[in-house]
Amino acid sequence: VICPWTIYEVYGDKRIIEDNYEAMARFIESCRKIGHNGHGGGFGDWLAVGSETPKDLISAAYFGYTTSLMADIAADLGKEQDVVKYNKLFEDIRKNFQDNFVNTDGTIAGNSQTAYCLAIHYNLLTEKQRTQAAAHLVERIKAKDYHLSVGFVGVPILLPTLTEIGQSDLAYRLIQNTSYPSWGYSIDQGATTIWERWNSYTKKDGFGDVGMNSFNHYAYGACSEWMFRSMLGIETDGPGFKKIIMKPQFGEGVSWAKGHYDSIRGRINSDWKVQDGSLQWNISIPANTTATIYLPGKDITESDMAANDVVGVSFKEHKDGYSIFKLESGEYSFNAKTE
Helix, strand or coil: CCCHHHHHHHHCCHHHHHHHHHHHHHHHHHHHHHCCCCCCCCCCCCCCCCCCCCHHHHHHHHHHHHHHHHHHHHHHCCCHHHHHHHHHHHHHHHHHHHHHHECCCCCECCCCHHHHHHHHHCCCCCHHHHHHHHHHHHHHHHHCCCCCCCCCCCHHHHHHHHHHCCCHHHHHHHHHCCCCCCHHHHHHCCCCCCCCCCCCEECCCEECCHHHCCCCCCHHHHHHHHHHHHHCCEEECCHHHCEEEECCCCCCCCCEEEEEEEECCEEEEEEEEEECCEEEEEEEECCCCEEEEEEECEEEEECCEEHHHCCCEEEEEEECCEEEEEECCEEEEEEEECC
16 A cells, blocks of 8 residues: 555655556546445444444545545646646545535534544535534533544544644643543553553553454554644655744643654754743754744744844744744754743
């Protein structure tokens, strides 16, 4: 199976894209022949706790998502006729999704956290429906006493979707929970790896059913993508990290974050700390790349100099409470007053 996102966004290698383009095109065509709702089979939102998302909704959502990716890939390769074809197909899938799965009040079939995340994150709604669905998603989380109820399909996009709709504080709350079901609950039960189930082992009841109880699983570890993209704020601006966006989201209960991403262009570091009304943010940008960074606050300095006076730092604009700068490659240490 070829992952268009990995090829296009992470590596940005046109040769790899071109080598696999026809195979991906055949896959899209086979999906089209099945129908806009797909086959509706498989395991669905596997291991969701206390919710169920219709399988045909999941199929339709992923058909729309992969088709939109193909439109982007075709554009990057200069295949203009395919751009028109895939954009038209995506709009047809999108309209079908709205007609078959979305009610007039913005509720979505299944009324699950995963259903709302799929619809919002994969751009399958009108603006009005999107606003309604965002409110319903927050309500579904509150109804679970501020806990997640997603399975393997929903967990990769739950936290990113919350950030996307301006609810990063809620994402931070979910990732810091320690009661079942949550990442913190597994940690409190002794987890040092990602488990297949939140309660694969508990101090009270011991091991779960050995028939399906992996202690080194992939799915729930998907939260790490949000931690890199939103907590550390490391994001690509176009294919392959030639241009980088750095825009950390801050949330209650977490006063610092430190990490790096080894992109195809080199290591990108982000190390921030909020203390005593100021933000200290250390950044490194690889050679032959540039970064657009978003700094909240005022009185911004870099290595104790006014940021505007530093070589390699160019002020762009103030927008939505951020000061936006362009950085050349190098290492930087920013400070901003947040109070």
